[in-house]
Amino acid sequence: MAEVAARAGVSAMTVSRALKSDGAVSEETRGRILATVEELGYVLDLSAGALSSKRTGFVAAVIPSINNSNFSDTARGITEAIEGQGLQMLLGYTDYDMEKEEQLVRAMLTRRPDGIIVTDGRHTPKARRMLQSAGIPVVETWDMPADPIDHVVGFSNAEASRALVHRLYQKGYRNIAFIGGASRRDTRGADRRLGYKRAVEELGLPVGRTISFGNPPISMQQGGEAIVQLIEQWPDVDAAVCVSDLSAFGAIMECHRRGWAVPGRIAVAGFGDFEVSRCSWPRITTVAVDCRNIGLEAGRVMLRAIADVRDGRRPGPETLIVPFEVIEREST
Amino acid sequence: MAEVAARAGVSAMTVSRALKSDGAVSEETRGRILATVEELGYVLDLSAGALSSKRTGFVAAVIPSINNSNFSDTARGITEAIEGQGLQMLLGYTDYDMEKEEQLVRAMLTRRPDGIIVTDGRHTPKARRMLQSAGIPVVETWDMPADPIDHVVGFSNAEASRALVHRLYQKGYRNIAFIGGASRRDTRGADRRLGYKRAVEELGLPVGRTISFGNPPISMQQGGEAIVQLIEQWPDVDAAVCVSDLSAFGAIMECHRRGWAVPGRIAVAGFGDFEVSRCSWPRITTVAVDCRNIGLEAGRVMLRAIADVRDGRRPGPETLIVPFEVIEREST
DNA sequence: CCTGACGATGGTATCGATAACAATTTGTTG
DNA sequence: CAACAAATTGTTATCGATACCATCGTCAGG
Structure with missing residues (x-):
């Protein structure tokens, strides 16, 4: 910066000011300084500026x-x-x-x-x-x-999840399961599970239909594995709420592969409104957050x-x- | 740091050394310094260190x-x-x-x-x-x-794309199209298109079957729109190479929706080996890069x-x- | 017991900018 | 044109650490 200053015939302070948008420098001087900066290929060092400012x-x-x-x-x-x-x-x-x-x-x-x-x-x-x-x-x-x-x-992730379960209830589903991660590391996932739990309890639906599968982030593939396990364990389940759209998608694709109708054999909902949920077929019911x-x-x-x-x-x-x-x- | 130094009865320089893994400080002194650091809740300021080092x-x-x-x-x-x-x-x-x-x-x-x-x-x-x-x-x-x-x-994105087209040719496809973005902003996308072009030319296949759609990143939805346009424009196309798996997925889902068999009516390949390609049904042919x-x-x-x-x-x-x-x- | 090597530690200058204030120039008004 | 305000520019100290070199013990070898 000293070099630029010398070359432009001003002090370093003035160069510093010229390089900030709000700096109080005359247009003429600023022009001259910026030209010199360009000429020398000078690049401001913010790590130094950070120290003093x-x-x-x-x-x-x-x-x-x-x-x-x-x-x-x-x-x-x-x-x-x-x-x-x-x-x-x-x-x-x-x-x-x-x-x-x-x-x-x-x-x-x-x-x-x-x-x-x-x-x-x-x-x-x-x-x-x-x-x-x-x-x-x-x-x-x-x-x-x-x-x-x-x-x-x-x-509130719990509220959102709860609202989703209520919506499924309105649609007529009465045996709703939850698919999520096995670890408690994902606190948002845990909150969604909590919301699901509250909802099935307050709706008087069968409780405890919960599959825990793998560590976050729960992948598409894990969703597929989980839904198979779910249906084996509770064959009467009619809807699955997944901790995210990705696992929901994996679950749906696995159902396709096995010839289980979605919905029909089982309904599947996700969370997050990922693009895949809007573009897959069937499109996936979900909770959208901006x-x-x-x-x-x-x-x-x-x-x-x-x-x-x-x-x-x-x-x-x-x-x-x-x-x-x-x-x-x-x-x- | 000066405060830590005073409290630990050493100089700032020694504190600095104690906080680097390679610093030459006696174990005893380091222990005392680290204890003081913990006690005072001191956090090293790298932005200052950066300036001097x-x-x-x-x-x-x-x-x-x-x-x-x-x-x-x-x-x-x-x-x-x-x-x-x-x-x-x-x-x-x-x-x-x-x-x-x-x-x-x-x-x-x-x-x-x-x-x-x-x-x-x-x-x-x-x-x-x-x-x-x-x-x-x-x-x-x-x-x-x-x-x-x-x-x-x-x-080389071009080589990869070219290899993909050759593989489709081996499989028997003879009328292969390319779906990519409209802008040249995505230079990798442009390279993939170039590789496609080279391949169809050297294989003597019909050329110019190219749909350009939207700005990068090409979304799933755009893939769906593009494949419809593609089939309308060249009904005899038997395979589509998409600039990425996401557009390939969107294209395939749109085909499902319209009852076009994939493959059968048209084969679809992508690029990138995204998770969606491994988990969708059908799973998507692609170019995998680690x-x-x-x-x-x-x-x-x-x-x-x-x-x-x-x-x-x-x-x-x-x-x-x-x-x-x-x-x-x-x-x- | 001396010497040199080595390990541990301290003192001081410095990294490259900006804050704060001082100085200078320019403009404005009665 | 004096007097004062506003705009512009300069000077100096400083931000918080580390590089570099100096210093001080300690210990092994002769």
Whole structure:
């Protein structure tokens, strides 16, 4: 930067100002400086700027999986919201593992992000403590935490799942099962199972029709294996609620292969409104959440929070509940 | 850090050493320091360390889309390779847009990564120049660039597509079409189309059976729309090669809906071996590339290159060709 | 008992930018 | 044209760690 400054006949400070959009520099000087920058191929070093300004321009985002289109949509939403504001997303994934989340949070805080967005309402005690004492805005998403750390942009997975079961009941199904992961690592999956459980209980339906299969993320293939197991174990089941659309799809395809009509022999519903659910045949009944919008809103909450910190304001945490919708299609 | 140092009765330098794995500190002192760190809840500030050590510990990774499981698998591979080496991935996506790639590269270089991995062999002239003059290792992946910038871990999309068409020919198909995106933004898609073109020409098959539909990423739904258009335009077509498995899946589902047998009325093949191709019915013939492995290898090449830079070595660029495989399934 | 090697630790300069304030120039108004 | 405000630019200290070199014991070998 000193070199650019010398060449343009100004001080380094003026170069610095010329390179920020809001810098107070005369148009003429800015032009000259930008030309010099171009000429020398100079690239600003934000890692140095971060040190003096005490703002890195990073927003850390922690998602369970980068391969799950629901969460990558959320990541896209976050990017959309913050890019253009001079912020850059620092993305990491936990593989649905709270221990890994803790490590990741630790690693990210080491980079001194201006804020952090996590995709869960539950954390290890250490992770929680780190998030609380980091001194930056925190947004928890995709969940309704019982005891929020700071801001929240989410919905109740249990409520959504419950609503889906009720819808199936209205349609006439009376023996409804749940297919989900075997591990409790996936807290959202656990919440969906809980919602299912509540619904069958309050509807007076047979309970305990639950197949647990594999570790998250539950794959299409596991859905296929699970539905076979389900039908063997409880032949009278007439509908299956799957923890996600992917397992629902796998289940339906396995049914096709075996000549079981969907619906007819068994109805299958999913969760998440993945593209495959809209394009497969039959199309899959599911719960749609606007994943990208969760990211957008989380990003916006983060922008406001960062601006508040910058300007010394101290407003309370925001809680945003995003809507979900049960979408009925041909699979039920 | 000064506070930790004072509390532990040592200098800041010793604290710094205690916090690196390779630091030369006596076990006793390290123990005392780590205890103090824990007690105070101190978190190392890498953004400051980066400035003095001139190594940020970032590896920038630029992929076309975060929603495409092929590329997110590659990103996972990169993470796997570099994490545990004190490196952190800085991920960005271009939406298959070379202009956006340029902006992204610019933004990433501003963070002074220790290396950068891009998912393409073609770039805007400016992007190319920036990558060349950044003074850090560059790995181009998923492609075989005509004129590599530095290291390469890839394969020829054209060759893969050509091999697929040949396999269809062996199976007896004689009127083979291609379904791809309308834009030339997706350079890999363009390469696949090129390979298709070469194959039908050298096999003496009818040429020009090409449907272009929508912007990348080509969705499932667009695959469905495209196959209808294809059959209307050339009713004698007996096989369709799709630019990706997702469009192939959409096409097959649309055929189901309309009662067109796959195969029979028309065979459909994809590209990428997405999970949906293994789990749908019929399962989809495709070209499998080990996406995660591309990331792993790219990460390893990067690790070596960074170590070389650190130790002042200056070996030539590596080129790694990863294998692809045509997998024949029931859809053809 | 001296010497040199080595392990452990400390002191100081420095990485490359920006904040904060100071200084200078320019413009405006009565 | 004086006087003051606004716009522009410069100076210096600083952000929080690490590189580099110096220092101080300790111990083995002669």
